[in-house]
Amino acid sequence: MQKFLKPLVFVVLLGPALWWAYIIWRAYQGDVAYLGPDPPKMLELVSGEWAIRMLMLSLAVTPLRYLLNAPYLWRLRRMVGLYAFFYVSLHFLVFVLLLLELDFSALAKELSERPYITLGFMAWTILFLLAVTSFNRAQRWLGRHWKRLHRGVYVAGVLAVMHLIWIVRSDFGEALLYLAIVAALLIYRALHKFIPGVRQFVLFKP
Amino acid sequence: MLIKTRKASDIPSSEITPASVYFSRRDFMRGVGGIAIGSAAGVLMSGDAMAEDANRSPALLNLASKPAWLVQKISQRKPAPPSGPFAAADEKTPFNDATTYNNFYEFGTDKTDPSSRAKNFAIDPWSVEIAGECNKPGKYTLEDILKPHTLEDRVYRLRCVEAWSMVIPWVGFSLGDLLKRFEPNGNAKFVEFQTLQDPKQFPEQSSRFATIHWPYMEGLRMDEAMHPLAMMAVGLYGDAMPAQNGAPIRLVVPWKYGFKSIKSIVRIRFRSEMPTNTWKDLQPSEYGFYANVNPAVNHPRWSQATERRLPTSLFMPHRIETKPFNGYADEVESLYAGMDLRKNY
DSSP: OHHHHHHHHHHHHHHHHHHHHHHHHHHHHTOOTTTOSOHHHHHHHHHHHHHHHHHHHHHHHHHHHHHTTOGGGGGGHHHHHHHHHHHHHHHHHHIIIIISTTOHHHHHHHHHHOHHHHHHHHHHHHHHHHHHTOSHHHHHHHTHHHHHHHTHHHHHHHHHHHHHHHHOSSBOHHHHHHHHHHHHHHHHHHHHHHOHHHHHOOSOOO | OOOOOOOGGGOOGGGSOOHHHHHHHHHHHHHHHHHHHHHHHHHHTOSOGGGGGGGOOGGGGOBSOOOHHHHHHHHTOBOOOSSSTTBOOSOOOOHHHHTTSOOBTTTBSSTTHHHHHOOSBOOSSOEEEEEESBSOOEEEEHHHHHTTOOOEEEEEEEEOTTSEEEEEEEEEEEHHHHHHHTOBOTTOOEEEEEEOOOTTTOGGGGOSSBOSOSSOEEEEEHHHHTSTTOEEEEEETTEEOOGGGTOSOEEEOTTBOGGGSOOSEEEEEEESSOOOOHHHHHOTTTOOSSOBOOTTSOBTTBOOSEEEESSOBTTBOOEEEOOGGGGTHHHHGGGGTTOOTTTOO
C-alpha cells in the first residue's frame, strides 16, 4: 500500500494541470465554454488558486507526518514541494506570456510598481531556489545550511497569502481561510519544536 | 535582493524592444490565433449581436417574470442611429459574454456568480423612490417611471476599472429626461442613486467577509446627470435587462468606469452636497467620485493605459489602448474644464 502512495500522489497532484491542459486543448479546437470571455484572466486565477493550494499542502506534510505518526509521509515532501514550485511557475508563466504578452518592460514596471506582484515574485524566487537545491547531492553539499534554507518555504507561504490578500477588492473570505491555514501550520511547527507534550501528541496510535 | 526598483522613465533605450520585433511577435500570436479560433470564434465574434436571438435562452435573463407592458414597450423602441456617439462603431460583445461575465458584487465576487446565482430575480412589482431637492418627490412604480419615455437602442463602450471592456447595445433613454420630470430645485447640485437591499436575493449582502457597506450607492454631479449620453437602461440586445446586468433599471454612464453605472436602482435623491459612492467609501485611494476613464491615471494596483476588449482568446490577446473618457472626450470633456483630473480621479 505504502509502495503505491508516491505514484498515486504524483498522479493526483498532476490532475489539475492535466485538466486545464485539456480545457486549453478544447479551446484550441474551438470549444471555449470553460474558459469564458477572458481566458488569460481565467487561467491566471485558476493557476494562482492551485499554486497556493499546493504550497499549503507542502507546508502540511511535516505536521501531518507527526500528527498521524506516519514517517512514510516524509518521502512525499520533495515531490509535493516541487509541485508547489511547478504550479507557482505556471501562474507566473501565464502572467508573463498571456497577460503581458511577453512585454518585459511592462513586467519590470509591474514588478516595481505593484507591491502584490513584487511579493508574488519573491515567493516564486524562494521556491525556485528551493527547487534547484532539492536533489540529494545539493542536500549533502549544503549540509546543515540546507535545512535552514528550506525553512524558506514558510516565508514563501506567508508571502503568497499576503499576495492574495492584497488583490482582494471587497470579500476577504477565501484569503482569510488561507491565512488561517498558514498560521495554524506555523504555530504547530513552533509549538512542536519547543513543547515536548506537543511533540508526543498524535491523532492515532498504530 | 533580486528586484531592482526602477521607474518606467529609467528604462535605458537599449532595453526597449524595437517596434519591428514587438509587432512581429504580435503577428506570430495572431497567426496562431487565426488558425485556432476557427469555427467557434467565427460564431461568437460575428458582426451583429442582435442576430444571435436564435441561440438565446430566456433562462439567461434570470427573471421571475417579465411584465407584459415592459415587453411591449421594449418592442416599440427606436433603433440606434447609424453612427455617432450613441452608436459605437466597435464590434459588439456577444450576448452570452455580456450576460455571463459580470461584476455585480451583490450576487458574489466571481464573474460568473451573478449569472449563476441570479435565479428568478423579482422585478414585478418594482418601484423607485424619488427624494430630496425636487418638487415632485414620491414613490413611483417602474411603469410610471418609464411611461412618458420612448425607449431606444444605444451602443456604448463599457470600460471596467479592472481594465477589461465590452461593447453593449443597451435599451433605454436619457437620464436627464427622467430627472427633469421631478423638477429638481436650485439646491439640487448632485444626484444620488441606491441599489436594492435584499439579502434574500443578493447573497453577498449577508457575507461576513464582505467589506462593502450595503446598499450600493453611486452619485453624479447634476450637469453630468443631465448630459444626453448618461442613460437609464431597462434592457440590452433588444430584450429586457437580465438580473445579472442590473434588472430592471440601471444607470449607464459610458465615459466613466463601470462601477459608476449602478444597477437595480430603487432610489434617486437630489442633493445639495456631493453624495458618497460605495467604492470610494471603501478605498478612497483607489476609487474616486468622478471615476472618468483616464489612461493617464493608474489604479494603484494595475495600469489603466490599456484594456482587454472581451472576448479575448488565449491565441489572440485583444489588448487595446484605453482612450480618455472611454472615447467620449469630444462629448464630455467640457464638463471638466479647469479641473485637475489627476486629483479628481
